[in-house]
Amino acid sequence: MISEPVLQVRNLGVDFATSQGEVQAVSGVSFDVRPGECLAVVGESGSGKTQVLMACLGLLASNGTSRGSVRFAGRELLGASERALNVVRGTGIGLLSQDPLSSLTPHLRIETLLTEGLLDRGLATRAEAHERALQALAAVDIPEPAARLRQYPHELSGGMRQRVALAAALMCSPQLLFADEPTTALDVSVQARVLELLAGVRDRGVGVLIITHDLGVVAGLADRVAVMYCGRIVETATTDELFATPQHPYTAALLAAVPRLHGESQARLVGIPGDPPQPSARPAGCAFAPRCEYAIDRCTEVRPELVPAGRWADSVAAVCAPGASVACHRPLHQVAENP
């Protein structure tokens, strides 16, 4: 379990220059991904979770700039040349994007899509690449791989396309897989299969960083979770801890908002009151304070730092596991002690 992280993100910030001035989409984000581990980054739309991925791969929009440090296998990626990035892209880090409809180039056959990464780098001959494409399709449970190789993306169903996209992302055997909401565009039965495949990828020793807003996906796949709100990580914990004892009020609210089929909350769906603040007009204190039922004056004035649970009082350490961190002045166990 204690292996060297394959990806180390430290204090990552992403800014966009817009007509309304500089907008901080992401700030102060730090996390590690180890081989064979799945980290889920959870947050609502606009929380900056996708921009974290894009910054790591050097794929930010042209008006975006990134700060901080992203180290992949010991190499710094931020500020690296396109040439250096192109070595990492594909062979080091694979990307599985959200929409399988639009992420496969429509006029290319599946075979070309799968093998071009290998062939372009001269990593395999045409025959070897063909063999590996067949294996890759078989590995993602696609029937009749030989026939599929000759087909075009539009001839496949949505779920099959996403599996082909996964096969393509894994063709050059990357050490790390980025999955950007890989199941959002799929129907539920297909989602489960894609998640199984991703779990298989993780179990083969590939680090997986999955971006999602679906806590069901998190529960099924992730080893650890980082919850993002307004461009910052507000809580990290192992998946079990996060579901059992959420510490940040936002995390708790997210969990409470998940519709349940059983139990007492069957009656009504619980939402989080209010809207997240505009990225250009974020408050000085905790960004969640305006929507937080436990907020005190300090919350609106001083932004809480992400503090490892171990550094809190003894009573806290007893509640939280050592790996967890929360950015909150009044984490929920404190609220419980003195309401």
Next chain:
Amino acid sequence: MVEAVPAVARRQSLWGDAWQRLQRSRAAIVAASLLLLVCALALVGPWLSAYTVEQVDWTQATLATPPSLANGHWFGTDANGRDLFVRVWIGTRMSLLVAVLATIVSVVIGVAWGATAGYLGGRVDGWMMRFVDVLYALPYMFFVIILTVVFGRSLVLIFLAIGAVGWLTMARIVRGQALALRQREFVEAAIALGLPTATIIFRHIVPNVLGTVIVYATLTVPQVILFESFLSFLGLGVQEPLTSLGRLVAEGALEMESSPWLLLLPSAVLAIVLLCLNFLGDGLRDALDPRQAR
């Protein structure tokens, strides 16, 4: 109108679909068949006649004889007594050759230039497109005339000169499409695969704009034919004894009153070629871009 989508997934490429839609357009099919007939005649027509392109027939009473089946001059003879049937098809051959080659030149340069500018975007795009704007601002005609005057008249030069100015519009069209395409997710996926920029441009972007390019190219061909006719009309085009449709029309115009067939027959062939190309271009546009409703 919503097109019926077949329930069973057919094993068919995008081009296959386009071909089926093209076949449904009667005008395009008629135009394509006529065009093929004209091309075939341009290739073999001169051999069907007993005369050659430069041969003067002294056996006739006058030099310019009207069309007649009896003496073998099916289209008559010109003011110099040369067989017009042979000359029309030689001229068609030349016009089509110039048109196709110049169009190829303009497509190759225009697509490469436009796709590169559109994909790279930013400052590179700015400079590349300003260069196009500057060329646009130069008087097209003078440019070609100066080229032919400086380098002498040769066929190759005509291809190059027409192609060199023809690519500007193509570059603009392709650049606009490339700008839109580079935002698409599959391009992002290709970048994330670590593919080199040239591969992304030419494998992932260019084939997507080919539909538009083909349509525009079929509409460029008639433009080039007209332009070549214009150059020939000015005496800057193809040289004797070779000829082109434009030259034949120009010569025919001189004899319009005494021997009208010299003007009418080459003009008719020119008109048929231009009309067919335009109909074919229209059909191709509908076939390759079914979303663009008429």
